[in-house]
Amino acid sequence: MSDFKMIAFTSFPQYQETFKTPVFEEDGDEMDLDENGFLESDELKLAWPGESLTSAQAYMRGHGTYVDNDEVIASVAGVVERVNKLITVRPVRTRYNPEVGDLVVGRITEVQARRWKVEANSRQEAVLMLSSVNLPGGVQRRKLESDELQMRMFFEEGDLLVAEVQAFFGDGTMSLHTRSLSYGKLRNGQLITVPPNLVRRLKSHFISLPCGVDLILGLNGYIWISKHVKENEREGEEGFDAEAVYSNRNDNIDDSTRIAISRVANIISVLASYSVPLTDTILLEAYEWSVEQEGDPKDLLQDHVGETLVTTVTARG
Amino acid sequence: MALVSVSKAEKSYIQAGILASPAHRLDGRSLHDFRSIALETGVAPLANGSARLKIGRNPQDGSGGTEVLAAVKLEVENVEGGTGGVDGGRIVCSVSCSPSAYPNISSGALDDLQHDYTDVINQTLSHPSLHPANLGILPRKKSWLLNLDIVVLADAGNIYDALFMSARAALWDTKVPRTRSIEYKARKSGPSAKDKDMVGGSGDMDVDQDTVSGFDTRHTSGAIDFELPDYWDEGEILDGRNRWPLCVSLNLIPPAHFLDATLQEEASASIRVLLMFSFASPGQPTLQGMRMLGPGELSMASLKALIKEGGKYANEMHSALTSKLRDEDLRRNQKAREKFALGNLWVYIKCASNPVLKIITQLARNGLYGRASMEYRIC
Structure with missing residues (x-):
C-alpha cells in the first residue's frame, strides 16, 4: 500500500545518570531552622512520594504532603514549593480539578436511577442528573416517569458528551449539566486526551478551525475533534429535535475532513507531548504549518517533524 | 473485551474510516502501518535474558503506548522425584498484568485477562516443535526449567503482538550456562570404598573422562552432578533462537483488515485473528497457532486468504525484529567492552x-x- 516500511524499531533513549546523592550534614543542628530554613534559596527542588521534606514542627503541610513522625513527607512526585511556613508539592501529573462553570468532555460509565455516572478524568466520577439534561419536546418540559424508564434513549454507557460543571456535592463529586444547545452528545469525530493542565481557560472552548474542523477543548483534558457543523444547521434551534440531539449516527464525512481531523489530532498529541499549552491561536498556526509541509497527518508522529512543528509554533507565539 | 469503552458514534466513525477508500485511521496511519516500536534487550541484570518493548510511545516524553517487560530465568530441576521436571528441560511462561495497565477493570477480571494471555503464550512457546536442544543438563537426572515471565506495564492496544515480540526478544537474549557433568569414581591406585569428597581437591574428582573403574559395575553413566566450568562466562545462546514465533493480530472490519490497532480500534473491530508464525528458516513462516477473538464470524475462504496475508506481515516483522535484535547485541557488546x-x-x-x-x-x-x-x- 505504501513505500514505507510496515514496521520499524527504535531504541529507548539512554538517559545519563545525573542523580546526585543528597549530602546530609551530620554535624549540623537540624532544629536550627532560623539560620538555615527549608527552601530559603530559589532553587528548584523535586520530591518523590514518601520523601521526607522537613520538620512538621516548624512548617505546615500543604497539598501533596502529609505528616508522619513529625516530618512533612511528600505524597506525590513533583516540585516542592514553600510559601512562608506552608510546604506544598505541585505534582508532575495530575487529574482534573473541577471548578463550577468549567466545560468538560466526559464519558458515561453507568446508568443509575435518575442519574448518569460520567468519567471526566477527575478523582471521582461526575454525576449527570436526569433533571439537568435537556429533554425532548421542549426545554421547559417537566420530567416524567417515562423519561426515567428510558434514560438509555438519551445517554448510554460509553457515550461521550460535553457538559458544564454545575455544582459540587458534599463529597466533592461534581455535578454536570447539559442544559444548553451547545452541550450534549458528541458525534462525527474522535476524542484525544491530553494532560488537563495543558488546556487553559479560554473565552470559548468551542473552536472552529477554518479547515472544516470543530474542536471542543474540555478543561479536563479531553478534546473532541469533529466535523464542522454550520451554526444554522445545529440541532434543536427550534423545537428541539430529540432524534438529532441524542442520535448515535454520524453524518457523512468526506475524505478531506477525515484527514483534517486526523491532522488536528496528531498536532494536539505532538504539542501535548512537548507540554505546549493549547490555545486556538497555537492550534491554528500549527495546522497551517503542517499543511504547508504537504505531508500526511501520520508524518507528524515522526520525531523530527514533531520537533520542528513545536519549535516553529512556539517561536511565533 | 471491555478494556475501553467507545460510544456508538466513535465506533462507526472508526469503522467508516477503515472501510473508506483510501482508508483513514484515527492517527492517519494506513491499514498496515505499525506505530513505532522501541525495544531494548538485557534490561534485567539478574535474568538470563530480558527485553523491554513499547509500541507507540510518544517520542518526546515517552508516555503512552503498550509497554511490556519480558524476562527469562533458568532454574535447575530434578527430572526424577515427581517435581515436574522433564528430561531435556521444559518451558513455562506466565504473563502478569500490572493493575495500572488496566485501571478500569476489577481484580477478578484482571486475573482472567492474565490467564488468557498466559494461555496463548504458554501454549505456543512451550510446544514441542519449538523446544530448544540445549536445556538438558544430565540425561534423566537434571535439566533446565526455563521460566519466561512477562509483565504488561501498559496497554494501548495490540498487546498480543507486543507479548510475542518481547518474548522472542527475551529468548533471543537468553544465555544458557555451560555445564559439565561430574562423576565419582573409585581411585585406581588402591581400592577405596568411600566416595570422594567434593572439596577434596581436583585429584579426587574425575571430570568427564571415559576411564572406567574396575569396581564400577553400574550400567548408567556415572554422571551424578554437574559444575559450571567457567563461572564468569555468560553461557551459550539458547538453541533455535531464530525459530521463536511472532504473532500477527489482524483486526477485521470485513472486508478490510488492519494491523497494530489502538484500544479504540480494537473495540471497533468485530473480530480479531491472532496468527502465530514460527520461522524454521528466515522468510519461511510456518503457522504455529491461531486464535480468534470477538463475536464476528469468518468463512474458511477468507480465513485462508488472511493466513496468507498474515504470513507476509510476519515475514516483515521477523526481518525487522531480527535486525533490531542484532543491533542490540552489537550495542551491548560495545557497552560491555567499554x-x-x-x-x-x-x-x-x-x-x-x-x-x-x-x-x-x-x-x-x-x-x-x-x-x-x-x-x-x-x-
Missing part, C-alpha cells in the same frame, strides 16, 4: 605495585584481557 576497558584500567592502577598482577595487566594489554581479568578476580 566497561571492561575501564575495569582493566582499574586493575592496572590498583596492582601496579604487585609483580604478579603486573604480568596479568601486561597480558591484559596484549589483548588477552578476558582471561587475565578473570584470573585477577579469582586472585
